[in-house]
Structure formats: C-alpha cells, structure tokens
Amino acid sequence: MREVPVKEAVGLVLCHDITKIVPGLEKGRAFRKGHVIRNEDVPRLLDMGKKNVYVWEPDQDLVHEDEAALRLSGHAAGPGLLRDDPNQGKVSLKADCDGLLKVNGDILKMVNSLEGVVFSTLHGNRVVTRGQVVAGTRVIPLAIARDVLEKAEGICLKHGPLISVKPFHPRWTGIVTTGSEVYEGRISDGFCSVLKKKLVPLGGRLLGQVIVPDDPDLIAMEIRRLVAEGAELIMVTGGMSVDPDDVTPAGIRASGAEVVFYGAPVLPGSMFMMAYLGNVPVCGLPGCVMFNRTTVLDLILPRIFAGERVSKDEAAAFGQGGLCEECQVCRYPACSFGKTI
Numbered sequence: 001m002r003e004v005p006v007k008e009a010v011g012l013v014l015c016h017d018i019t020k021i022v023p024g025l026e027k028g029r030a031f032r033k034g035h036v037i038r039n040e041d042v043p044r045l046l047d048m049g050k051k052n053v054y055v056w057e058p059d060q061d062l063v064h065e066d067e068a069a070l071r072l073s074g075h076a077a078g079p080g081l082l083r084d085d086p087n088q089g090k091v092s093l094k095a096d097c098d099g100l101l102k103v104n105g106d107i108l109k110m111v112n113s114l115e116g117v118v119f120s121t122l123h124g125n126r127v128v129t130r131g132q133v134v135a136g137t138r139v140i141p142l143a144i145a146r147d148v149l150e151k152a153e154g155i156c157l158k159h160g161p162l163i164s165v166k167p168f169h170p171r172w173t174g175i176v177t178t179g180s181e182v183y184e185g186r187i188s189d190g191f192c193s194v195l196k197k198k199l200v201p202l203g204g205r206l207l208g209q210v211i212v213p214d215d216p217d218l219i220a221m222e223i224r225r226l227v228a229e230g231a232e233l234i235m236v237t238g239g240m241s242v243d244p245d246d247v248t249p250a251g252i253r254a255s256g257a258e259v260v261f262y263g264a265p266v267l268p269g270s271m272f273m274m275a276y277l278g279n280v281p282v283c284g285l286p287g288c289v290m291f292n293r294t295t296v297l298d299l300i301l302p303r304i305f306a307g308e309r310v311s312k313d314e315a316a317a318f319g320q321g322g323l324c325e326e327c328q329v330c331r332y333p334a335c336s337f338g339k340t341i
Contacts, residue, residue, distance in 0.1 A: 001062065001143050003052050006045045009037045012055040015064065016142045017088040020048055029088055033066060054142055062143035065089040069138045075153040076111070076119065076137065078102075078161025089142075093135040095128040098201075099167040100306035107162045110155050116140045117152050121163055123339040127202075127302050128165060135163050166306040170203035173233045174226030178248050180213040182238070190290045191237040198297065202305040207231050214239060219251025227280050233304060234282040240271040241286070248284055249273055257282045261312045265319035266338075269296025274310055281309075293330050296322075299338040 001015050013036055020030035030048065031041070037053070045053065063071070066086035073083050073091045080099055084092040095101070103124030111119050121135040128134055139149070156162050175195060181187050192209050199206070207230060212218045223234055239248035249262060257275035262284070264272045269292075273284030281304050289297050299318060303310050321339040324332075332338075 001054050001059070002057050004055055005052055006037075006042055006050055009053050009055065010039055010042065012037055012053075015054050018045070018048070018050065018053070019088055033064075033086075059143070061146055063146050063149050064143050065139050065141070066091075068144050068149050071149060072111075072117070072119065072139075072152055072156075073135075073137050075156040076107075076135075076160065076162035078164030080165030080167060081134070081163065090136050090138040092133050093137075093163065095130055095132045095134055095165045097165060097167045098127075098129050099165040100302045100308070101126050101128045101134055102164045102166060104159065104162050107155060107159045110159075111152050111162065114148055114152050116144050116148060119162070125299075125303065126333045126338070134165070166308070168203045168302070168305040169307060170205055171232040171305060172207040172230050173199055173204045173235060174207045174223075174229075174231035175209040176219060176222045176226070176234065176236045177209060177211045178214060178219055178236065178239045178251070179211075183211050183213040189237075191285070194290055195235060195237075198301060202301060204233070204305070214247050216247045216251035216254050219248060220254035220256075223252065223255040223257070223277065223282060227277055232280060234277070234280060235285055236282065237285045237289070238287065240273065240284050242271075252282055252284050255282070260310065261315045264296050264315050264322070266296035266299065266322040266324075268292045268324060272296045272300070274300065274315065276309070292324070292326070294324055294332045294337060298332065 004012060014031055014033055017029050017033050018031040021027045066089060069086055069089060069091040073093055077093055080096050082094045082096045101122060101124055103121050108119060111117055116139050119137045175192055177189050177191055182189050210222045212222055226234055236248055236252060239246040252273060252275050253259060255277055257277040259275045262273045264270060268288035269286060271286035275282040285297060288295050300310060317340050321336055324337045
C-alpha cells in the first residue's frame with residue numbers, strides 16, 4: 001500500500017473504499033476499492049478533503065481490509081449465519097433463520113483484544129429473525145499484519161464458533177391451568193390466549209389445555225398425562241406465589257419433575273419455576289405472564305425452543321438486566337431487558 005497525492009494518482013488503483021459524508025443528508029461509498037482513478041475524479045476527491053489516496057502494492061506481510069474482514073468473519077461464524085460482501089472494509093453477518101443468537105463472550109473479548117481487529121455483535125441469547133444483521137467485523141488499518149489476522153483466526157478455530165444462530169424447533173405444548181375459581185367457572189382463564197401469542201412465533205403447537213382445581217395431586221396427574229400424550233413442553237399457570245393455598249409448585253414436584261430452580265432474579269416474573277420431567281421442560285408461570293407484556297418467560301422460552309436446558313447458574317445471571325423498565329412503547333428484545341455483560 002502506498003500513499004499518493006490525488007493529483008498524481010490518475011491511472012492508479014484504489015486499495016480502499018472512500019466514503020462521502022454530508023452531515024444530516026448522506027453517508028455512503030463514493031469510490032469503490034479497485035477503482036481506477038480518472039482525471040474527472042480528482043476534483044471530486046479534493047472536494048471531499050482527500051489530498052492523498054492509497055493505492056495497493058502487494059505485500060506478503062499485510063492483508064487488505066476487505067480480505068481480512070472476509071477471512072475473520074468466515075472463521076468466527078458458526079451455523080445459521082450468512083455473510084455480506086465487504087462494504088467500506090466491513091463485513092456484516094446475517095441470521096440465516098429465525099432462532100436464538102449465541103455469542104461466546106470470552107472469544108469475542110480475545111479477538112477484540114488484538115491490535116487493529118474489531119468484531120461487534122448483538123447481545124447473545126436473544127431472538128433474531130432471518131435476514132437480520134447480528135454482527136459486523138473489520139480491521140482498523142487499510143491493511144493488517146498477516147500474523148495478527150492469523151492469530152485472530154486461530155482463536156476462533158480453537159475455541160469457536162464465536163457466533164452462531166440456533167434455529168427454533170417446533171414443540172407440542174400442553175397447558176395445565178390451575179385455580180379452583182377458574183375450574184368452577186367463577187372467572188374465565190386469561191392465560192391460554194396470551195401463551196399462544198408467545199408460543200406460535202417460536203414454533204409452539206398446542207396439544208391441549210386442561211383446567212384443574214387447586215389440588216397438587218390433580219396437577220401432577222395432568223402433567224404426566226399430557227407428557228404421555230406427546231407434549232414436549234408443559235406450561236402450568238397460576239398458583240405460583242407463597243400463599244398457603246398456592247399449590248402449583250407442589251403439584252409440579254409431585255409429578256416427578258426435577259426442579260432446576262424456583263424463583264428467578266427477574267422482575268416481572270420472580271416466582272417462575274423451571275423443572276424437567278425427563279427431557280420435557282415444565283414451566284410454572286406466575287400471574288404476571290398474563291398481565292405484563294414482557295416477563296421472565298420471554299427470556300426462557302427462546303432457550304427452550306432452541307433446544308437448550310437452562311441451568312440454575314444461568315438463571316442466577318439474569319439478575320443483571322433482569323429489571324424490566326416497562327416502557328410505554330415496548331421494544332423488547334431491542335432493549336436492555338435480559339441482557340448481561
């Protein structure tokens with residue numbers, strides 16, 4: 001790479017994109033890498049404040065920014081991702097499917113600790129949609145030292161992938177609605193319609209709903225019956241507080257399900273229970289799921305449909321970012337809720 005005065009650059013080949021910026025109006029690529037500079041380009045370049053340009057001269061010890069971004073993105077990306085072509089030295093990664101974004105923060109930190117390397121992502125463990133940009137990478141200089149790039153690639157190869165998208169898999173879902181007042185017809189159930197709206201976008205299919213009184217043995221029996229009929233996810237609604245007559249946690253335990261955690265550092269949703277009957281997740285849902293737009297359930301469900309098993313330690317980490325601000329206009333998941341460092 002060689003720096004050349006613009007007035008002496010006619011006939012030479014640009015080794016980088018040149019961006020034109022008009023504050024408040026325009027930002028875009030004015031000249032593309034590989035462009036052969038012409039006489040008529042000189043006034044435009046000078047008007048853009050470019051007194052000098054860089055032309056490419058091959059050097060075995062250097063890698064051009066476009067090639068570097070392509071190579072790094074290729075080594076960092078796991079399944080479920082597509083790459084864009086380089087644009088002004090940057091390569092973007094897009095989700096190739098609807099799913100759960102996974103980011104290995106330790107690898108990301110190691111890569112970004114290398115001089116001249118930049119790799120930026122969305123937060124991990126959030127829902128992304130097909131075609132959504134989830135990461136971008138570039139190098140700071142127009143050409144980076146080959147050994148630095150190879151070190152970044154080696155980190156990704158040894159510990160990777162740095163980033164991937166896990167697709168959602170359909171699950172037959174059974175709903176056990178508890179509460180003597182609902183069972184006796186004194187009030188209508190408000191949970192099922194809310195749950196359908198959350199389940200369908202992830203691939204949830206309703207196997208059936210059953211309404212039972214506040215009886216732990218009946219709750220346990222219906223959980224086991226739905227699993228026997230093919231349910232791949234059980235959601236038990238209501239009766240999750242610590243009042244003496246709230247017996248849903250006891251019913252989940254009585255079903256034989258192994259409780260992973262009861263209580264999560266998330267507001268709203270602190271009285272959530274996560275259990276497993278064999279490989280079938282059993283979720284005890286607090287009343288806030290029916291009334292609040294975004295709760296702990298929105299953090300847990302995508303993990304379940306991506307085939308993950310949420311541990312107690314992972315649930316404990318929800319505390320940082322676990323306080324929903326309950327904004328007037330909800331932007332979840334494009335907000336801080338559920339996001340940890």
